[in-house]
Amino acid sequence: MNFDNDDIKVMNEFEEFCLQAYESLALYKEKMKKYHDQKIDKQQFVAGDLVLLFNSRLRLFPGKLKSKWTMPFKVTQVFPHGAVELENKEGTRFKVNGQRIKIYLGKSESINEVIEAYYLDEV
Template sequence: MKKLKMDWNEAAKQRLNGLNELDEFHLKAYESSALYKEKMKKYHDQKIEKRDLLVGDLVLLFNSRLRLFSGKLKSKWTGAYLITQLFPHGAVELENKEGVRFKVNGQQIKIYLGHAETAKEVSKAYHIDEV
């Protein structure tokens, strides 16, 4: 310090100012990352389509185990299954043609959009009265 002819008080003030600037920089970085995350969440939520599932709907079930032995043209969706019960937090109870019921995550299903003839055949298999 004697060679630089600096005062101890002045050096302490410079050090303190440097730490304060670093603190402000961290705060700005945190705020900008929070804004970025908020914008990305808003964008992502816009792209999610809301699915309204009702009891009695026909759905397809995603076969997640298929990726181990997947064929090029093999469909990853199986079904059609009948929704028998909706649970909170997205769980769904399905029923197959044989009458076996099982629960799955609601994110693994999608609405069955088959042809009119096949939808009628499936509804007859489940003994659903047509409107």
């Protein structure tokens, strides 16, 4: 294949265009990540806090009204890089990612209360 100067010039322009598009995309991604990171609220947990755990795998009763946040747990230890150790009512301890929990705003005395559930088909 023989290329003349016009063909080589067109290919060089096309390569420059692709390179500019790639650099533009990289800058866009960097700006969007910076914007997203600014909007994230960094939560600080302290040992003794009561928190709710997000259970994304909860599929027992599929529906819009079923809460995916489970019972209040007690924070026992906070590790660097966002890991948190939780303790349930029975005293079992386990570690979770700090992004999967949020502060429990209820009263600490209400943890041991029995909650009655009424289902719509029973009423």
